[in-house]
Amino acid sequence: MIRFDAVSKRYPGGQDALARVDLDVAKGEMVFLTGHSGAGKSTLMKLIMLMERPTAGQVFVDNRNLNRLSSRHIPFFRRNVGVVFQNHQLLFDRSVFDNVALPLQVAGYQANEVGRRVRAALDKVSLLHKERHNPITLSGGEQQRVGIARAVVNKPALLLADEPTGNLDPELSADIMRLFRQFNEVGVTIMIASHDIDLLRRMNKRVLGLDGGRIVHDGVLP
């Protein structure tokens, strides 16, 4: 599903955020990215979302070479990838429902279809009863779940989550992880960046460890 071929990324005026990274994530896999701050986790995900372009090397998603994807086609590509990014959170000028509906409206779904799918997604994250609320009135964990509902509402084949449990307590984190596991069980490929070593151990999934832009660990944590 995701393949990196000697991918390097250097930001203007900085050192390499990623240095000749090779990796392969199969369809239906659930992998974690970990590493200290500045190791390049977010950068790796941004390359998959085409929010950044690699300085060298090639990124393939579902066998498609992203280097060859013109910017005109980026929106259509992004509709098949769900993201939970911390700095692109919910919009507080509209209801929970409208937040989750955004990816569907963007893709041109009809109103009744939008309603059906948004409710299904909100139901999965157990927030159906809050669809009319403004997200600002929700707790941190609830907001995070709305973000996840938005990421999966379009039934993407790939889900990226950058520190989705960043400032949540262990119980809420476990809740969120249970959600991701459920999506993974129905075939969604999932990549999650996280610092939380205890959580990674508990999840017992493949972990990619990054350090200074290189992959230094690949496999289940001992």
Next chain:
Amino acid sequence: MIGRKPAARPNKKGAKSTKPAPAKTRSQGASQSRARLGDKLDAWQAHHSTTAIESLLRLLGTPLQSLLTWLVVAIAIALPAALYVALNNVQNIGYSWQDSSQISVFVEKGARENAVRELSERLLEDDAVNAVDYITPDAALAEFRAHSGLGRVVDDLDDNPLPAVLLVQPAEQAVNPQALEALRTRIADQALVAEVRLDMQWVERLHQIMQLAGRGVLAFGLLLAMGVLLVIGNTIRLAIENRRDEILVVKLVGGTDAFVRRPFLYTGLWYGIGGGLLAVMLVAIGLWWLSSPVAHLADLYQSDFRLRGLGWIDSLQLVLLAGLLGLLGAWLAVARHLSQIEPR
């Protein structure tokens, strides 16, 4: 499956990606995620109308700020529109004055009355002629006797020395130097016509002044139109800045540039149309305010001249033009600023 738009680029390596999803648990969900084209078209239309309405409601949501923009646009449009109306009215006064400046056609002496009447009929058939007044030599002499103070001298004459005169009033559409000159030659070519006299000078002057004024109004209008573009462009730029977060999220979940652009273009359109409507109202109010003094003044000069305002068509055109300006201004702002907002 990734690759819902596989047709765009035949994928050599990834022949697999163009097939429907493998028959796993995902296949059902994946095929459902493909909205049918017809539905998408409907949704596209629906999105246009909802965006149009939402943009308008957004403007009405901040009434004071929107009103200010509308007023600025309205004033910038009303000024040249008012000048245009004034110019039209001056032109009308010109036409009514031209009624008194007819073409005097002097008929050959000794022409028989019947022949002169026929000539008059023939002249009337010309499209450029509005009316023909026949003044017989006797009538001319009588008038001369009454007004010249030389009654005695006239009485002593054996013969009437005055020719018959036809006073030709040009039609309104013929009141410009070229048409009048053409009419003059046509009349001069007629049999029995001895001389044609036409006071061209002031017609020419009026025409030149009008053309000059018309160009002035056009230049002024163009300058103010540019002002409207800048004002609306700047307002849209602020709107884009205000909705930055939304734009980022929309782009991240796969909104196309067209989708992101749409609400701002509609906002520009509404600013323009609103400003145009206000401008039409401003001009109408101004005319209404001036109309009664102008009517009084005209009455003093025994004229039935009345101020003429913007017609329905003119008003509609003005509003459309304003809307177009708004759209263009928004387009300029969007082209400059929207591409700079990318999720990072």
